[in-house]
Amino acid sequence: MSSLAIVIGAGVNELVAAHYLARAGRRVLVLDERNAPDDAATEIGWIPPRIVRDLGLERQGLAIHRPDPWVAVPLADGGRLELWHDMARSVEAIRRISPRDAAAWPAFCERMKRLARLFEMLYTAPPPDPVGRELGNLARFAALALRVRGLGRQGIEDLLRLLPMSVADLLDDWFEADALKAVLGAAGIMHLRQGPRSGGTAFRLLHHHVGSPVGVFRPSLSNLRRVLPQLPGIEIRRGAEVAGITVRECGVAGVVLTGGEEIPALLVVSGADPRRTLLALVDPGWLDPDVVRAVWRIRCRGVVARVTLALDREPGFSALAVAPSLDFIERAYDDAKYGRVSRAPFLEARADGAGADGRHRVDVHVQYAPYALADGEWDEARRTALGDLVVKILSQHVPHVGAAVVERSVLSPRDLEDAYGFPEGQAHHVELTLDQALWMRPLPGWARYRTPISGLYLCGAGTHPGGGVSGISGYNAARAIIRDFRRGRCT
Numbered sequence: 001m002s003s004l005a006i007v008i009g010a011g012v013n014e015l016v017a018a019h020y021l022a023r024a025g026r027r028v029l030v031l032d033e034r035n036a037p038d039d040a041a042t043e044i045g046w047i048p049p050r051i052v053r054d055l056g057l058e059r060q061g062l063a064i065h066r067p068d069p070w071v072a073v074p075l076a077d078g079g080r081l082e083l084w085h086d087m088a089r090s091v092e093a094i095r096r097i098s099p100r101d102a103a104a105w106p107a108f109c110e111r112m113k114r115l116a117r118l119f120e121m122l123y124t125a126p127p128p129d130p131v132g133r134e135l136g137n138l139a140r141f142a143a144l145a146l147r148v149r150g151l152g153r154q155g156i157e158d159l160l161r162l163l164p165m166s167v168a169d170l171l172d173d174w175f176e177a178d179a180l181k182a183v184l185g186a187a188g189i190m191h192l193r194q195g196p197r198s199g200g201t202a203f204r205l206l207h208h209h210v211g212s213p214v215g216v217f218r219p220s221l222s223n224l225r226r227v228l229p230q231l232p233g234i235e236i237r238r239g240a241e242v243a244g245i246t247v248r249e250c251g252v253a254g255v256v257l258t259g260g261e262e263i264p265a266l267l268v269v270s271g272a273d274p275r276r277t278l279l280a281l282v283d284p285g286w287l288d289p290d291v292v293r294a295v296w297r298i299r300c301r302g303v304v305a306r307v308t309l310a311l312d313r314e315p316g317f318s319a320l321a322v323a324p325s326l327d328f329i330e331r332a333y334d335d336a337k338y339g340r341v342s343r344a345p346f347l348e349a350r351a352d353g354a355g356a357d358g359r360h361r362v363d364v365h366v367q368y369a370p371y372a373l374a375d376g377e378w379d380e381a382r383r384t385a386l387g388d389l390v391v392k393i394l395s396q397h398v399p400h401v402g403a404a405v406v407e408r409s410v411l412s413p414r415d416l417e418d419a420y421g422f423p424e425g426q427a428h429h430v431e432l433t434l435d436q437a438l439w440m441r442p443l444p445g446w447a448r449y450r451t452p453i454s455g456l457y458l459c460g461a462g463t464h465p466g467g468g469v470s471g472i473s474g475y476n477a478a479r480a481i482i483r484d485f486r487r488g489r490c491t
């Protein structure tokens, strides 16, 4: 099996898929439209130990960063609530704002972790097909059923109640302190055009917990983005935009680059989002009209802007969330519902430490900043206003920040689409709502990386399990492809 495999995109999922395919004997060419590797210093998400081991990532210098405290939240009456990897330290911190919540924290963390472990199992394989009759599929269902049963009565009740619930309802069940509920609630709405009172957001809290230690509800950061391109065994061509995927009666036949160069291949693995892959790169005439309509309806609503600050001194935090209460986040969402940038957005700022130039880089996740605005377009004036607002809000909690900013950049969802190819600015390619997750990601019945076109596969963040879990979509896709080779389904 030495014929060429083309992988579209050099993001982490694509590179993980490319390396697994190369290890299975394929000659792999990775094409990315961007001229330079990502300047984003870190990748957010859990990397399963299996991928680290298989690809020898530690030998290549993989460094996983777990900020501690993993989050700090300014409190209304001064001071901060800090949550730590160490359970006892978090309990002590919570006790200062609510002895009742401090008592509930260990049990809450333990119960969430048990559910997250189930998701770890679900995430590291294609989800079983609910109606598939293949032996392997039935065996995976049986294994899943056993794992669910192993949760015990309490765990099964937790799972069934939690999945459709809003994160606000879940947290109101457990806690009373606004700051604690808000910082956990924020994990339920990251990158969603939903608020903490929207159904299904409790699932997103669990999604963020997958792969993290007990009591930590933010994914880790790593230099995976920098390490993967350095691994040998694949060829990467940058500045190579795929303008089209060529299809013939028998399946995929190759790609055409902008500029006209044609590259023949019987296997194409796309990390471009599903809409772009199937409606722009493939001629939709090759697809059933029902499929075309379903792909159009995939929701990719971006609501996050990214502000990057360069400071000339230490910011005084590693991860700071500005989210005083669930009501605050819900009100921030109210603006976005009607196409407005939140007047008081939820912010999460992460500091990277000093760079070679001595400057401290701070990346700020700003939610909600909708892609489509009700009253105009994203222009320089709006970007400037958003940057000013972010610095003003941060300065209210960390007073020296304002004076320390020596440079800043503001990327609206439109800019994220232009710079990184995120559809509608959605970093997860397909909004990770409960109805677009698991075996419904990117579409019901399509969660197994195959497309209706023989030899064309999806491997990006828009496939199961999605964004925030590094490289797993690529890993699962490569395994599905390798299984298909062995069965002679694609050559």
Ligand SMILES: Cc1cc2nc3c(=O)[nH]c(=O)nc-3n(C[C@H](O)[C@H](O)[C@H](O)COP(=O)(O)OP(=O)(O)OC[C@H]3O[C@@H](n4cnc5c(N)ncnc54)[C@H](O)[C@@H]3O)c2cc1C
Pocket: 008, 009, 010, 011, 012, 013, 014, 031, 032, 033, 034, 038, 040, 044, 045, 240, 241, 242, 243, 271, 272, 273, 276, 281, 365, 420, 421, 422, 427, 428, 429, 459, 460, 461, 462, 466, 467, 468, 469, 471
């Ligand atoms: C700036 C940035 C911010 C992020 N923020 C967050 C965050 O806040 N939270 C979070 O959980 N995750 C975040 N992520 C990670 C992101 O959500 C994805 O999960 C992660 O990037 C892995 O996705 P991927 O490899 O599937 O695709 P991507 O990283 O999107 O890579 C896909 C690549 O394909 C290329 N491409 C697309 N179409 C073509 C084409 N036609 N021809 C050639 N190349 C093409 C694109 O240029 C891109 O380089 C961020 C990533 C970036 C780059």
